[in-house]
Amino acid sequence: MTDEKPRSHGRIKVQVSLQPRDxxxxxxxxxxxxxxxxxxxxxxxxxxxxxxxxxxxxxxxxxxxxxxxxxxxxxxxxxxxxxxxxxxxxxxxxxxxxxxxxxxxxxxxxxxxxxxxxxxxxxxxxxxxxxxxxxxxxxxxxxxxxxxxxxxxxxxxxxxxxxxxxxxxxxxxxxxxxxxxxxxxxxxxRLLPNVLGNAASTEEESFSDGLLEHPQYTRPAVWEGREIPAVLMSGHHGEIEKWRRAERERLTQERRPDLWEKRKP
Missing domain, CATH: 3.40.1280.10 (SPOUT methyltransferase, trefoil knot domain)
Known part of the structure; x- marks a missing residue:
């Protein structure tokens, strides 16, 4: 026996149905x-x-x-x-x-x-x-x-x-x-709270601010003779952000000039 009260279901919603449900x-x-x-x-x-x-x-x-x-x-x-x-x-x-x-x-x-x-x-x-x-x-x-x-x-x-x-x-x-x-x-x-688990993951995606997303890389550092851009391996966060921003602008101008035109004042 225990004096502990049963826990409430909190935010869980119960729906009444005329049909039996599992x-x-x-x-x-x-x-x-x-x-x-x-x-x-x-x-x-x-x-x-x-x-x-x-x-x-x-x-x-x-x-x-x-x-x-x-x-x-x-x-x-x-x-x-x-x-x-x-x-x-x-x-x-x-x-x-x-x-x-x-x-x-x-x-x-x-x-x-x-x-x-x-x-x-x-x-x-x-x-x-x-x-x-x-x-x-x-x-x-x-x-x-x-x-x-x-x-x-x-x-x-x-x-x-x-x-x-x-x-x-x-x-x-x-x-x-x-x-x-x-x-x-x-x-x-995917934009709803807690769905992705990391809200920052949507901040620099394509179209989040009218720009396409920058290129992404991961290990291995060299693959088929192609290297990850050195700036991404530098650990200099300010330079990394500058590079990503520049890449987003370049890709948007090249691939989606219609989006780029909308950004002009």
């Missing part, structure tokens, strides 16, 4: 943790690479949460249809407004506050291009809801109704938004 198999849920909600026809695609390495460890620790909503469950009729032919004709199929609306309504449960605190995003090649600044904005929010498109896209009416922000991974077309969603979530989650 709690030992579920990741911990930390109250107030950043959350990604994904509306997709392929929930089995998640967590994918997000379940590996540091993002996967952080997910297991409850530092962030991932919830997928299967769009098919909101479909119409016996076969749970989610799409139909484009109005006006054309190739492919379009995700129905009523189906997507039901899914977004479910995904919005528990989301409070201004949209800036919880962006609602549709992944589309015609959207604003995702960048490091957007990743920082998302990381500073409470979470993000992402609609992964398929086929020829989504009925515009539901996007307008919900005021969905369209975001693009780049100037190319994918078969669906799942890969793009994982890339954007990865870029965001």
């Amino acid at each position: 709690l030992m198999e579920e990741p911990r849920r930390v109250k107030g943790a950043w959350e990604a909600r994904i509306v997709t026809l392929f929930p089995e695609a998640f967590p994918g690479v997000l379940g590996l390495s540091l993002t996967g460890k952080a997910l297991d620790q409850g530092l962030w949460r991932l919830e997928t909503l299967d769009l098919r469950t909101f479909g119409e009729g016996k076969h749970r249809n989610v799409d139909d032919t484009p109005a006006g004709g054309g190739a492919g199929m379009v995700l129905r407004a009523d189906v997507v609306h039901r899914a977004l309504r479910q995904a919005s449960i528990g989301v409070t506050g201004e949209r800036g605190r919880w962006p609602l995003v549709y992944l589309s090649p015609r959207g604003r291009r995702f960048d490091q600044a957007m990743a920082r904005d998302w990381a500073a929010a409470d979470g993000v809801t992402i609609l992964c498109g398929r086929f020829e896209g989504v009925d515009q009416r539901v996007l307008d109704h919900w005021g969905v922000e369209e975001v693009s991974l780049g100037d190319f077309v994918l078969t669906g938004g799942e890969i793009a969603a994982q890339a954007m979530i990865d870029a965001t989650v």
Whole structure:
């Protein structure tokens, strides 16, 4: 027997469910943790690479949460249809407004506050291009809801109704938004507190201040006749920082003149 009181779970959040669950198999849920909600026809695609390495460890620790909503469950009729032919004709199929609306309504449960605190995003090649600044904005929010498109896209009416922000991974077309969603979530989650373990590791990365990252080296000191730059072996931290800054500026001017132009006053 002991007089010691049982320890509280502290910041761990308990979620009530109508369905039996194996709690030992579920990741911990930390109250107030950043959350990604994904509306997709392929929930089995998640967590994918997000379940590996540091993002996967952080997910297991409850530092962030991932919830997928299967769009098919909101479909119409016996076969749970989610799409139909484009109005006006054309190739492919379009995700129905009523189906997507039901899914977004479910995904919005528990989301409070201004949209800036919880962006609602549709992944589309015609959207604003995702960048490091957007990743920082998302990381500073409470979470993000992402609609992964398929086929020829989504009925515009539901996007307008919900005021969905369209975001693009780049100037190319994918078969669906799942890969793009994982890339954007990865870029965001790594900026959350305690995920990388060393906040300084993000300070000089590419795009952190509009510059590309400097070259990196490690042992052996000489490989295939190529030596590590002498300044990096000098132990003179001031000179090392000057060299790294100069390399970042040189690489940015050479490889991303568009970024360099933005830095000019």
